Amino acid sequence: MKTTYIRLSIATALLLGIYSCKKGEVSATELDAYATADSAAVVTSDSISSVATMKVKDKQFIKTADVNMEVKDVYEATISIEKSVQELGGFVTQSNLQSNIVSEDTYNTSNEDAVLVKKYQTENRMQLRVPTEKLGELLTLINDKKLFLNSRSINAEDVTANIKYSALEAQRNKKTTDNIAQMKVNKDKVAMGDDNMKEGNSQQFQSMNMTDQLKYSTIDIFIKEPKLRTAEIAVINTKNIDDKYKFAFVYSAKSAFVEGYYLIQKIIVGLITVWPLILIGTVIVYFLRKRKPSKKESTTEI
Numbered sequence: 001m002k003t004t005y006i007r008l009s010i011a012t013a014l015l016l017g018i019y020s021c022k023k024g025e026v027s028a029t030e031l032d033a034y035a036t037a038d039s040a041a042v043v044t045s046d047s048i049s050s051v052a053t054m055k056v057k058d059k060q061f062i063k064t065a066d067v068n069m070e071v072k073d074v075y076e077a078t079i080s081i082e083k084s085v086q087e088l089g090g091f092v093t094q095s096n097l098q099s100n101i102v103s104e105d106t107y108n109t110s111n112e113d114a115v116l117v118k119k120y121q122t123e124n125r126m127q128l129r130v131p132t133e134k135l136g137e138l139l140t141l142i143n144d145k146k147l148f149l150n151s152r153s154i155n156a157e158d159v160t161a162n163i164k165y166s167a168l169e170a171q172r173n174k175k176t177t178d179n180i181a182q183m184k185v186n187k188d189k190v191a192m193g194d195d196n197m198k199e200g201n202s203q204q205f206q207s208m209n210m211t212d213q214l215k216y217s218t219i220d221i222f223i224k225e226p227k228l229r230t231a232e233i234a235v236i237n238t239k240n241i242d243d244k245y246k247f248a249f250v251y252s253a254k255s256a257f258v259e260g261y262y263l264i265q266k267i268i269v270g271l272i273t274v275w276p277l278i279l280i281g282t283v284i285v286y287f288l289r290k291r292k293p294s295k296k297e298s299t300t301e302i
Contacts, residue, residue, distance in 0.1 A: 051154040053136035060163060061156040063132055063217040067142060068150040070226045074122040077145045077223055081126065084141045090130030090216065097124040102228055111240045116233040123224035129216040138219065147226060173199070 052065065071077040074097065082092050099120040108114045130138045139154070177196060183189045271278070 051156050052139050053133075054156055059158060059160045060214060061132075061158055062213045063135055063154070063156045065135065065139060065152070065154045065217065065219045066221075067139070067152045067219065068222045069142075069146040069152075070148040070150065071145050071223050072147055072225070074124050074223055074225055078124050078126070080145060081128070081142060081221070084138060085128050085130055088130055088134040088138055090128060090134065090138070092126065092128055094127035095124060096126075097122070106235065108237045108239060110237065112237055114235050114237040114239075116235045118231045118233070119228045120231065121225055121228050123222070126221040126223075128219045128221065130219065132215060132217045135217040135219070142219075142221065145223075173203075 052063065054061065078095065078097055082095065085092055099122045102119045102121065104116065104118050106114050106116050128138070143149075173196075180189060180192050180196060183192075
């Protein structure tokens with residue numbers, strides 16, 4: 001229900017042109033051009049559903065499509081599709097091409113050289129906008145790029161009834177504006193006028209969005225390659241370099257000698273730091289040795 005109300009509000013501004021036709025605004029005349037579309041069916045390719053090119057008198061459709069397929073080369077298909085979109089007067093809003101790495105191994109071919117072998121699968125997610133009358137033609141061009149079609153959905157949403165019903169909402173909005181204008185100036189009138197203006201601005205924004213969706217159809221595309229691809233990249237044999245410099249005897253011996261020299265210095269400095277303890281220990285040992293001969297002499301005299 002909320003979505004329906006939004007669409008009704010959008011169509012309201014489109015039908016009656018509540019606001020003056022400034023730059024970027026949508027008038028009722030522009031919407032009428034959609035409402036009076038030809039009822040004649042457009043001849044389409046057998047590979048494309050008639051939904052993509054369907055036109056019915058006094059009916060308006062917002063058309064979207066979703067395609068999931070496998071192609072021979074994702075990069076080439078991407079470039080071709082983007083070029084076709086531009087030629088048809090559309091544009092690309094998203095293109096996310098990436099390679100998913102499955103495995104990565106390095107093989108040494110000599111003491112200096114090696115080959116990095118990557119196995120990967122490339123895919124791309126795209127979103128395109130194309131003039132609605134060109135939707136069928138673009139889908140035909142996309143279909144020619146496929147190796148295998150996983151899925152394809154085409155949707156034509158009929159918004160005619162909502163647009164017609166929204167005319168009543170437009171009348172209500174206009175009447176509310178007139179009633180507010182007749183009120184005495186007070187804080188309630190200011191608040192109501194402000195709320196009514198906000199609603200009008202919102203409708204104007206939504207009307208521009210609705211017109212854009214009617215003019216341009218949205219196509220979401222997912223393409224990928226059916227099999228893994230490999231890439232061979234020349235690199236340096238790092239294992240040989242690691243073995244070459246893994247242990248240097250002369251350098252290690254020199255470093256050990258220097259470290260030993262620094263260790264002696266640290267020991268000497270440590271001894272100097274504890275000199276009071278060494279002095280006290282020396283005095284104690286001296287007195288202990290001096291007392292021992294005295295005891296022996298006294299025993300001999302007895």
